[in-house]
Structure formats: C-alpha cells, structure tokens
Amino acid sequence: MLIERYIYLAIALFCIGIVGVLARRNAIIIFMCIELMLNAVNLLLVAFSKMHYAAGVAKNATAGIDGQIFVFFIMVVAAAEVSVGLAIIVMMYRNTHSVDVNFLNRLKH
Amino acid sequence: MDISQILFYALSAMALGSAIMVVISRNPVHSVLWLIVTFFAISGHYILMNAQFLGIVNLIVYAGAIMVLFLFVIMLMNLNAEAEPQKNKWLKLAGVVAGGCLLLVMVAALKQAEVKGQIAILGTGDIGLIKNLGQALFTDYVVPFEISSVLFLSAMVGAVVIGKK
Numbered sequence: 001m002l003i004e005r006y007i008y009l010a011i012a013l014f015c016i017g018i019v020g021v022l023a024r025r026n027a028i029i030i031f032m033c034i035e036l037m038l039n040a041v042n043l044l045l046v047a048f049s050k051m052h053y054a055a056g057v058a059k060n061a062t063a064g065i066d067g068q069i070f071v072f073f074i075m076v077v078a079a080a081e082v083s084v085g086l087a088i089i090v091m092m093y094r095n096t097h098s099v100d101v102n103f104l105n106r107l108k109h
Numbered sequence: 110m111d112i113s114q115i116l117f118y119a120l121s122a123m124a125l126g127s128a129i130m131v132v133i134s135r136n137p138v139h140s141v142l143w144l145i146v147t148f149f150a151i152s153g154h155y156i157l158m159n160a161q162f163l164g165i166v167n168l169i170v171y172a173g174a175i176m177v178l179f180l181f182v183i184m185l186m187n188l189n190a191e192a193e194p195q196k197n198k199w200l201k202l203a204g205v206v207a208g209g210c211l212l213l214v215m216v217a218a219l220k221q222a223e224v225k226g227q228i229a230i231l232g233t234g235d236i237g238l239i240k241n242l243g244q245a246l247f248t249d250y251v252v253p254f255e256i257s258s259v260l261f262l263s264a265m266v267g268a269v270v271i272g273k274k
Contacts, residue, residue, distance in 0.1 A: 001113070001114070001117055001228065001229055001230075001231050002226065002227075002228060002229075003224055003225070003226075003227045003228065003229050004219065004222075004224075004225050004226075005117070005121075006229055007219060007222075007224075008216070008219075009121050009124070009125070011212060011215045011216060011219075012125055012212065013124060013125065013128055013147075014215075015208045015209070015211050015212040015215070016125070016128045016129060016131075016132060016208070017128070018207070018208045018211055019132055019204055019205050019207075019208035019209075020131065020132040021204075022203070022204030022205075022207055022208060023132065023200070023201045023204030023205060023208075024132065025195070026137060026188070026193060028137055028179065028182065028183060028188070029131075029132075029137060029140055031179075032131060032140060032141065032144050032179065033131070033132065035144070035171070035175070036128055036131065036144065036147065039147070039148065039151050039167075039171070042151070042163075042167075043151055043154055043155075046154075046155055046158055046160050046163060046237075047158065047229045048224075048229070049160075049236065050158050050159075050160075050229040050230055050231075050234060050236075051224070051227050051228065051229045053230065053234050053236050054227070054228055054229065054230045054234075055227070057234070062236055062241055062245065063236075064236055065236045065241060065242065065245050066245075068160055068162075068163055068236065068237055068242060069242065069245055069246060069250050071163055072163070072166070072242070072246070073253060073257060075166060075167070075170055075171070076257045076260070076261070077257070077260065078171075078175070079170060079174070079175060079261075079264075080260050080261055080263075080264035081264075082175050082178060082179075083178070083264050083265065083267075083268045084264050084267045084268050084271065086178055086179070086182050086268075087267070087268040087271040087272045088271055089182065090182060090185070090186075090272065091271055091272070091274060093186050099186065099188065
C-alpha cells in the first residue's frame with residue numbers, strides 16, 4: 001500500500017480531532033478528540049515503521065521496529081494522561097456542576 | 110483490487126465515518142461508543158500491517174480500559190444530550206473552517222514530499238510480532254521502559270491526590 005494513502009488517512013483523522021477540540025464545549029468530548037489525534041499519529045508511526053522495514057530489511061532484519069516501540073510508549077503516556085485528566089474533569093465538575101469549558105475562564109479576567 | 114486493498118479502504122471509511130460521528134453526536138455516551146468503533150478500525154489497520162501486538166494492545170488498552178474509564182465518568186456525571194453545552198453556531202463554523210484550513214495546508218505540504226511513492230508493506234514482515242518487539246523493548250529500550258513505570262506510579266498518585274480533594 002502506498003505510504004501517502006496512510007498519510008492522508010492520518011491527516012484526515014487528526015484534523016477531525018482538531019475540529020472536535022475547537023467546535024465542542026464539553027470537556028470530556030474535547031479529551032476524546034485528543035485521544036483521536038494521538039491515535040492518528042500512532043497509525044502513521046506504524047505505517048512508517050512498515051515503510052522503513054520494506055526499505056531496510058535486506059541489511060537489518062528488524063529495521064523499522066523503533067516506530068512500533070514508540071507507539072507503545074505513546075500508549076503508555078496516553079493511559080497516564082487519561083487517568084490524571086479524568087480526575088481533573090471530575091474535580092472541575094464537583095466545583096462548577098458542569099463540564100462546560102467556558103466556565104473555566106478565570107485567567108481571562 | 111486485491112483483498113488487502115479492499116480491507117484498507119473499508120477500514121479507512123469506517124475510521125473516518127465514526128471519527129466524524131464522535132464529533133457531531135449530541136449525546137456523550139454515543140460519542141464514546143463511536144470512538145470505540147474508530148479504535149476497532151485503527152486496530153484493524155494495525156493487524157492489516159501485521160503489527161499484531163499493537164493491534165491487540167490498542168484494543169485492550171484503548172477500547173477496553175480507557176474508554177470504559179470515559180464511560181464511567183460520563184455516567185457518574187449523568188451527562189446526556191439535554192445537558193450538553195452548546196456553542197454558538199458561528200464559533201462552530203469557525204472551528205470547522207480552521208480544521209479544514211489545517212487539512213488543506215498539510216495535504217499541500219505533502220505534495221512535494223520525498224517519501225511519496227514508497228510502499229508500506231501489508232500482511233508480511235515480522236517486526237510487529239511479540240517476540241521481536243519484546244526483544245527490542247527489553248534490550249535497547251529498557252531504560253525508557255523502566256522510566257514509564259515511574260510515570261505510571263506518579264500518574265496514579267496524581268489521580269488519587271486530585272480525586273481526594
């Protein structure tokens with residue numbers, strides 16, 4: 001499969017995530033769109049790892065494995081991020097009784 | 110068109126369609142369910158590229174653990190379509206236009222990219238198997254692996270500290 005098809009797919013997924021962050025006000029949906037963007041990047045990393053494998057397998061039997069290890073670490077960091085982020089959203093809900101991010105504008109005043 | 114190309118296009122359409130549904134659903138629970146569909150499609154892409162370990166981990170960690178956490182929080186707060194905060198129509202339009210501009214810029218930047226025309230091989234190659242990934246993870250990448258366990262510990266402590274207040 002040509003690599004640019006994977007690149008277009010990952011760009012489209014990433015931009016849908018960006019639109020979700022910009023156009024929604026629910027903090028949880030915004031958080032989910034960030035997960036979507038992370039997954040678009042993961043998909044592209046795996047596609048590039050397979051591309052480098054195809055190019056370098058003659059010299060090195062595990063060429064391109066770094067990309068997949070990196071995806072693994074991104075998943076680790078995303079899991080840690082979700083646990084802390086959801087705790088913050090729950091705390092915000094307890095303080096304001098809403099998940100609307102527009103309530104959190106105290107830095108503006 | 111062979112079977113892997115058909116699978117590629119079907120999984121891509123599924124991923125894009127359900128990603129759009131995540132953004133436009135009014136009900137947050139529906140958004141979570143559509144995001145799970147997206148993750149299944151992305152896992153299908155991983156398996157198509159023979160990255161079996163990442164495909165399974167994506168299902169277990171993302172679709173299994175993280176999305177259940179999201180659903181748990183949404184149901185704890187009793188959010189539904191009526192309680193959904195609505196942005197002004199023009200702000201939504203501005204968000205869509207900004208995202209579309211980003212899409213345009215990225216696609217235009219790809220026009221001259223030197224990776225164009227290279228092949229990501231589907232179905233074969235054994236770098237995605239558990240044996241090879243585990244060998245790389247516990248030899249070349251053992252220090253980042255141990256540091257990520259410390260990161261998990263600090264995330265756990267952080268979540269408990271934030272949640273107890």
